[in-house]
Amino acid sequence: MAREQNFGRAAEVCHVTQPSFSAAIRALEEKMGVPLVIRRSRFQGFTPEGERVLEWARRITGDVHAMRDDVNSLKRGLNGLLRIAAIPTALATIAELTTPYRARHPLVRFSVLSCTSAEVLQRLHNQEIEAGITYLDNEPIGKARCIPLYEERYMLLTSAQAPLGERARVTWAEIGKIPLCLLTPDMQNRRIINRLLNNAGQIVEPTLESNSIVVLVSHVQTGRWACVMPEKLAEVFGLTAKLRAIPIVEPEEVRKVGLVVLDRDPLSPLTAALIAEATRLRR
Incomplete structure (x- = not known):
């Protein structure tokens, strides 16, 4: 019930009818001597x-x-x-x-x-x-x-021919001025990046967002997109052989x-x- 948040779906997962499911909850409430579920026209949560x-x-x-x-x-x-x-x-x-x-x-x-x-x-x-x-x-x-x-450090993953692509290192203020593809805002990685860019005085306006690393990687591999990516992830995907992974400094952020x-x-x-x-x- 806690997972499904719905009497009908919860009963289906338990392979019983909804009346049987509701009766089982009422029997448990009677045994405990207290109401357990807030009942109105639909499930409203637990007491x-x-x-x-x-x-x-x-x-x-x-x-x-x-x-x-x-x-x-x-x-x-x-x-x-x-x-x-x-x-x-x-x-x-x-x-x-x-x-x-x-x-x-x-x-x-x-x-x-x-x-x-x-x-x-x-x-x-x-x-x-x-x-x-x-x-x-x-x-x-x-x-x-x-x-x-491991410790997560951030790199600018981009083509050598793209803006900043020839640099040995870049700052958060600099990468905030180029088109980026990033994870969606519900991801903690994105919230970390947003904070770092905002602290550098940049407004975060990515040209592409996705909750899939595969989507981001596939766009970066075209050589026409740039992305902020953890160093270890770039190494595992073997991206550093095709693209440039440039350390981002000022500050150099590390997350466990x-x-x-x-x-x-x-x-x-x-x-x-x-x-x-x-x-x-x-x-």
């Missing part, structure tokens, strides 16, 4: 008691899944599905975690989603994923364990990107193994 029950329910189901994984791992080794959500600028680096992980635990499968930083944390705290990869030092993380993976998991004890075996892999990668 304070309902929010507290939801928090406990997520914790309980998470513990049940962790217990099942733990017991199964004793019989067959690590196995199951490991769900990860990551900010777009970190997607290309996930293979550095998943590839050695699967070499050690070949029965584990992975699901990787591209999300905004806010969605990463929401999915994590709702226990829809086991781990997230996001910024660690720009916006609040909440109650989670954080394992730094890392793995986040729920702060709980004990951890599920799948999550604990991912933390161990992240720790090895960091070394």
